[in-house]
Amino acid sequence: MSRQDTVADLVTRAQDSDPRAVARLISMVEDASPRLREVAAALAPYTGRAQVVGLTGSPGVGKSTSTSALVSAMRRQGKRVGVLAVDPSSPFSGGALLGDRVRMQDHATDSGVFIRSMATRGHLGGLSWATPQALRVLDAAGCDVVLVETVGVGQSEIEVVSLADTTVVLIAPGMGDGIQAAKAGILEVADILVVNKADRDGADQTVRELRYMLSLGERSTGSSWKAPIVRTVASRGEGIDDVVGALDEHRDWMSRSGERERRRQRRAEAEIEAITLEQVRTRIGDVRGGGNLPELAKRVVAGELDPYAAADELMATVSSR
Numbered sequence: 001m002s003r004q005d006t007v008a009d010l011v012t013r014a015q016d017s018d019p020r021a022v023a024r025l026i027s028m029v030e031d032a033s034p035r036l037r038e039v040a041a042a043l044a045p046y047t048g049r050a051q052v053v054g055l056t057g058s059p060g061v062g063k064s065t066s067t068s069a070l071v072s073a074m075r076r077q078g079k080r081v082g083v084l085a086v087d088p089s090s091p092f093s094g095g096a097l098l099g100d101r102v103r104m105q106d107h108a109t110d111s112g113v114f115i116r117s118m119a120t121r122g123h124l125g126g127l128s129w130a131t132p133q134a135l136r137v138l139d140a141a142g143c144d145v146v147l148v149e150t151v152g153v154g155q156s157e158i159e160v161v162s163l164a165d166t167t168v169v170l171i172a173p174g175m176g177d178g179i180q181a182a183k184a185g186i187l188e189v190a191d192i193l194v195v196n197k198a199d200r201d202g203a204d205q206t207v208r209e210l211r212y213m214l215s216l217g218e219r220s221t222g223s224s225w226k227a228p229i230v231r232t233v234a235s236r237g238e239g240i241d242d243v244v245g246a247l248d249e250h251r252d253w254m255s256r257s258g259e260r261e262r263r264r265q266r267r268a269e270a271e272i273e274a275i276t277l278e279q280v281r282t283r284i285g286d287v288r289g290g291g292n293l294p295e296l297a298k299r300v301v302a303g304e305l306d307p308y309a310a311a312d313e314l315m316a317t318v319s320s321r
């Protein structure tokens with residue numbers, strides 16, 4: 001693949017499911033290549049088709065195993081599937097992480113599956129910036145479903161929710177995981193709850209706890225969607241068809257109820273906001289290197305100007321560029 005490939009060529013080839021073109025486009029958006037804008041513009045007409053499914057849950061709960069099993073089940077239905085494994089703690093990117101590579105190797109030679117790991121550490125705003133662009137690439141490449149796996153570390157769970165049409169929260173029996181999830185507000189964002197490792201003791205208890213806690217929450221949400229609780233043994237593929245069924249039901253409900261449009265509208269708003277903030281930061285950075293920031297600061301120190309008024313002046317310079 002030469003550097004001279006035009007963006008339009010890459011997009012055409014991605015649509016013909018050329019994995020190298022897909023990988024190249026994702027790298028371009030991830031590295032904020034100078035051609036990022038061109039890529040975004042070229043992708044825009046082909047996006048909006050894929051169902052974006054976020055999978056989240058504590059480390060080791062079985063997200064990658066479940067993702068891999070879901071890919072197999074969806075491939076049997078003839079769907080094209082994209083997988084984005086987002087690791088907010090890792091600086092490594094590009095190839096799959098070792099463990100995931102092992103779990104995903106069944107799909108490595110399948111031309112209907114695109115798998116990509118992304119590291120978001122060091123990205124300003126974490127998931128909010130690079131991941132939606134990678135999603136657009138997979139969407140434009142004709143994926144029917146894109147599965148986004150994120151390790152559950154606080155904020156990233158909430159971020160994956162804002163990306164997804166459907167959010168799946170995985171919980172393992174015991175360890176008070178269900179209660180922890182309720183405390184962290186994660187149950188509220190779950191469209192589908194999966195109790196994985198149902199081969200372990202305590203699965204019934206966890207399902208009961210979750211059902212009870214969901215019933216408490218139902219009164220306040222007012223939504224006509226009631227999050228189902230599905231039991232799985234992902235490592236043996238058990239219950240995976242039930243998850244696929246729940247995903248299909250949720251997708252249908254989303255389009256019927258208008259919730260899909262509402263979520264996508266919010267998602268686009270958040271995306272525009274993130275890009276704008278990034279641009280403002282960059283321009284303020286430019287201002288720092290020779291603009292009027294030092295002068296404004298002097299006047300604040302001297303008591304001639306309050307910091308809010310100074311910020312207004314700085315914003316005026318930034319936005320007039």
Ligand SMILES: Nc1nc2c(ncn2[C@@H]2O[C@H](COP(=O)(O)OP(=O)(O)OP(=O)(O)O)[C@@H](O)[C@H]2O)c(=O)[nH]1
Nearest residue numbers: 058059060061062063064065151196197233234235
């Ligand atoms: N007993 C049992 N083990 C499982 C099941 N599903 C996954 N595992 C095992 O649990 C371990 C962790 O699974 P992963 O799929 O890597 O979990 P993960 O949530 O992706 O982990 P991180 O990405 O590190 O957060 C692996 O050893 C799996 O084989 C299950 O249903 N039952």
Ligand SMILES: [Mg+2]
Nearest residue numbers: 063064100149
């Ligand atoms: Mg994993």
